[in-house]
């Protein structure tokens with residue numbers, strides 16, 4: 001078959017565009033929260049796996065943290081166990097905790113490991129219990145005021161992250177292994193906790209001083225009032241969008257964890273559309289990316305990029 005010069009030139013252009021990013025990010029830690037459609041659609045699953053394996057091959061240090069809310073929901077339904085959410089957190093009694101642990105620590109975690117390995121990676125699945133990776137404590141949630149007093153809601157075995165033991169992750173950083181982490185924590189007594197996956201990804205990115213935190217979701221990115229995707233946001237712009245109600249619901253915990261990360265040594269956080277094939281690679285290796293970049297204004301280079309993107313979005 002004769003060489004298609006136009007197609008070949010296109011491939012060469014893409015490869016050259018990625019070169020400065022490969023040089024910039026070699027040796028960097030990139031924490032990726034994997035969830036949504038990217039985790040259920042067969043084509044997207046493989047494209048995600050190839051992206052992560054390629055990142056490792058070119059010298060980056062990808063750390064995968066996964067969700068699995070819909071998968072937990074469907075097993076609970078099959079078992080006829082009712083499930084309730086308060087502010088995006090699943091109320092978790094001990095029966096529900098067993099299902100959460102089975103689904104996140106077993107089925108979902110091992111499926112991702114197998115998928116990465118099938119695509120040439122060396123993934124290792126762990127939960128927050130392994131090597132005491134995630135020390136958790138019980139999360140008590142404040143509800144709206146009740147007769148002027150704060151009412152505390154008991155969410156059962158839902159946890160917040162108390163500390164992360166980076167030892168096991170640091171070991172993998174200097175090897176071919178790719179960690180795949182299920183968001184389950186443990187306390188000093190050995191009690192198990194169910195933790196929101198975005199929160200775990202953010203906390204891990206913070207302690208590893210990651211270059212990037214990438215949160216895959218099922219929407220194009222953070223949108224403005226008119227429904228247009230905002231490709232770049234600084235922390236002060238995010239505050240404004242929360243105050244005026246443009247960011248609400250499920251996007252709130254995501255943006256809060258992205259903000260917290262960039263305020264604690266993570267260079268940038270990205271909320272990206274996991275429905276796009278190769279979303280992770282496109283975000284890292286191209287000039288434009290495929291979602292919303294959030295950066296701390298004290299990081300001059302990233303903030304300038306975010307501000308420029310925000311300006312062009314407003315036009």
Ligand SMILES: Nc1ncnc2c1ncn2[C@@H]1O[C@H](COP(=O)(O)OP(=O)(O)O)[C@@H](O)[C@H]1O
Pocket residue numbers: 035036216217218219221222223224246247248249250251252254
């Ligand atoms: N400003 C905004 N831009 C984009 N999505 C928003 C915004 N504010 C609220 N949302 C909502 O947040 C949702 C994403 O959160 P969620 O569904 O909980 O994500 P995931 O399931 O990936 O964790 C979007 O589908 C959208 O309905």
Ligand SMILES: CC(=O)N[C@@H](CCC(=O)OP(=O)(O)O)C(=O)O
Pocket residue numbers: 035036066067068069070072088089090100158159183194195196197198
């Ligand atoms: C406390 C809590 O709500 N935990 C989540 C953990 C999984 C998760 O976060 O999955 P997604 O990212 O797919 O939503 C849950 O039980 O669904």
